[in-house]
Amino acid sequence: xxxxxxxxxxxLAAPPVLLGLAAVAATAWGLHLAxxxxxxxxxxxxxxxxxxxxxxxxxxxxxxxxxxxxxxxTEAQPLVExxxxxxAVPIRDDAHYNLANAYxxxxxxxxxxxxxxxxxxxxxxxxxxxxxxxxxxxxxWDAKFNLDVASxxxxxxxxxxxxxxxAATADRKRLWTDIPGTPRGGP
Amino acid sequence: MVGRIVLALVMVLLVGxxxxxxxxxxxxxxxxRAERDIGxxxxxxxxxxxxxxxxxxxxxxxxxxxxxxxxxxxxDLRAITVAExxxxxxxxxxxxxxxxxxxxxxxxxxxxxxxxxxGGDARTMDVPPWTIGVSPLREVAPPAKEDPKAYLQADRPAxxxxxxxxxxxxGGLAGAAILALLPLAYHHAWGPFRRRVDRPFAIAIxxxxxxxxxxxxxxxxxxxxxxxxxxxxxxxxxRVLADDVQTFLDRHSVFASLDVPxxxxxxxxxxxxxxxxxxQARHDLPFRDLxxxxxxxxxxxxxxx
Numbered sequence: 411x412x413x414x415x416x417x418x419x420x421x422l423a424a425p426p427v428l429l430g431l432a433a434v435a436a437t438a439w440g441l442h443l444a445x446x447x448x449x450x451x452x453x454x455x456x457x458x459x460x461x462x463x464x465x466x467x468x469x470x471x472x473x474x475x476x477x478x479x480x481x482x483x484t485e486a487q488p489l490v491e492x493x494x495x496x497x498a499v500p501i502r503d504d505a506h507y508n509l510a511n512a513y514x515x516x517x518x519x520x521x522x523x524x525x526x527x528x529x530x531x532x533x534x535x536x537x538x539x540x541x542x543x544x545x546x547x548x549x550x551w552d553a554k555f556n557l558d559v560a561s562x563x564x565x566x567x568x569x570x571x572x573x574x575x576x577a578a579t580a581d582r583k584r585l586w587t588d589i590p591g592t593p594r595g596g597p
Numbered sequence: 598m599v600g601r602i603v604l605a606l607v608m609v610l611l612v613g614x615x616x617x618x619x620x621x622x623x624x625x626x627x628x629x630r631a632e633r634d635i636g637x638x639x640x641x642x643x644x645x646x647x648x649x650x651x652x653x654x655x656x657x658x659x660x661x662x663x664x665x666x667x668x669x670x671x672x673d674l675r676a677i678t679v680a681e682x683x684x685x686x687x688x689x690x691x692x693x694x695x696x697x698x699x700x701x702x703x704x705x706x707x708x709x710x711x712x713x714x715x716g717g718d719a720r721t722m723d724v725p726p727w728t729i730g731v732s733p734l735r736e737v738a739p740p741a742k743e744d745p746k747a748y749l750q751a752d753r754p755a756x757x758x759x760x761x762x763x764x765x766x767x768g769g770l771a772g773a774a775i776l777a778l779l780p781l782a783y784h785h786a787w788g789p790f791r792r793r794v795d796r797p798f799a800i801a802i803x804x805x806x807x808x809x810x811x812x813x814x815x816x817x818x819x820x821x822x823x824x825x826x827x828x829x830x831x832x833x834x835x836r837v838l839a840d841d842v843q844t845f846l847d848r849h850s851v852f853a854s855l856d857v858p859x860x861x862x863x864x865x866x867x868x869x870x871x872x873x874x875x876x877q878a879r880h881d882l883p884f885r886d887l888x889x890x891x892x893x894x895x896x897x898x899x900x901x902x
Contacts, residue, residue, distance in 0.1 A: 414900045415851075415896050415897060415898075415899040415900030416896065418784065418899060418900070419781070419784065419785070419899065422780050422781040422784050423781055425774075425777035426774045426775075426777040426778040426781060429770055429771075429773045429774035429777050430770075430771070430774040432770045432774075433767050433768075433770035433771040433773075433774055436763055436766045436767035436770055437763075437764075437767040439763050440760050440763035440764045440766075440767055443758040443759070443760035443763060444760045446758050446760075447757045447758055447760055450755065450757055450758070451757070453755075454755075466758070468755065468756065468757070468758045471755040471756075472755040474755075475752070475754065475755045478752070504753045504755070507752075507753060508752045508753060511749060511750075511751075511752050512752075514749065515746050515749070518745045518746050519746075521745070522744075522745065541695055544639070544640035544693070544695070545673070545693065548640050548641060548642050548693060549640075550640065552750040552751075552753070553640065554638055554639050554640045554734055555734060555735070555749075555750050556749050556750050557639050557640070557697060558639065558697050558733070558734045558735050559735075559748050559749060561639075561697035562697075562699075565697075
């Protein structure tokens with residue numbers, strides 16, 4: 411009888427205790443996100459808040475945005491790579507896309523100034539980042555569009571050509587001409 | 598139509614493969630079925646299903662399959678899944694096209710060969726190359742703009758984390774916790790249910806705790822005995838005297854396990870009130886034990902249905 415009474419107490423006590431714990435956890439998570447948001451707002455207000463590479467993805471993205479705004483691209487690149495380690499796909503996509511835009515804008519600026527050779531590496535970097543972005547989200551239309559813009563500045567060159575198909579038949583024709591006794595010409 | 602073109606292509610390439618490598622494929626068919634073969638922009642996924650007819654007893658050598666990664670400078674292989682059926686192997690290929698086209702043009706996706714194990718010996722099956730039509734995304738000559746940067750799509754601003762939603766979740770959970778607390782409070786006769794009539798011992802134990810907080814005195818002890826007496830009376834609905842203990846326990850089986858302490862309680866009570874030997878009673882059954890008895894009765898009464 412006593413046991414049943416205690417069991418009943420336990421059954422009745424479990425839901426409020428569990429719900430209470432869940433409420434505490436949700437509050438803690440909300441506080442955590444609010445702290446993140448304060449950092450993000452500070453970065454958006456152009457305050458140079460230090461952010462480590464293992465910061466939450468949303469904060470890292472804001473930091474990348476801040477560095478891009480200040481044209482500190484060499485600092486932004488490692489953070490984008492760090493984001494690849496632990497970020498959600500949409501955030502990683504945005505980071506690569508924004509960095510690619512930054513590279514391409516710098517390349518376009520250099521082209522406008524007539525420094526064509528200096529612009530080359532930045533356009534190539536931009537194309538690589540657009541490609542990373544598209545690898546993450548194949549239907550990223552902004553990245554597709556800007557990759558098209560970048561590709562009209564510097565086109566991809568095949569690193570190697572495959573040797574089947576047309577190339578192979580051309581070789582075979584040349585071989586034929588060297589073989590003696592092949593009938594050629596009219597009667 | 599597309600199927601016929603693919604078939605024709607396969608036939609042509611099979612002949613080519615047979616020329617290049619006599620004896621390969623042994624006349625067995627390899628078919629490539631693409632979801633579509635035109636209209637690919639840069640970044641689009643290209644899926645194809647390759648069916649390789651296999652002779653009986655043959656198994657696919659999975660080590661000979663292409664590995665996901667770059668295929669050519671403009672094409673990545675992203676995924677390959679294998680399904681082996683009786684008499685055929687189906688490869689589901691997912692490529693990603695990165696060719697940025699200036700005009701619509703066919704691009705050839707390279708073929709590859711896979712090995713089959715037939716009995717003891719290996720046989721090579723050639724999957725022919727096939728073509729997709731890539732398309733340009735923009736006009737060849739867009740309208741001139743002063744600043745070339747104006748051609749670009751804009752950056753995407755970093756968003757804020759959705760903290761407000763978690764506040765709402767926390768609030769909802771706290772509300773639910775409070776609601777879930779109500780049955781427990783009712784069960785224990787707490788808070789708004791503190792006057793619950795069928796929880797006399799829960800009320801009594803609160804009274805005893807107040808007495809304990811006041812410090813142990815003779816009057817306090819007597820009052821505690823009275824409090825327990827009234828609680829017993831209320832639990833039974835009639836006056837319970839020392840001789841009624843057994844009938845009380847018979848009527849209320851939830852308290853059955855407390856027969857010994859209840860007997861001790863009635864003895865101490867008789868001694869204190871009728872024997873005028875309250876010091877003796879306090880020695881036999883100290884206030885602490887009264888509290889223990891009250892608590893046990895409060896627990897037991899919650900077992901009542």
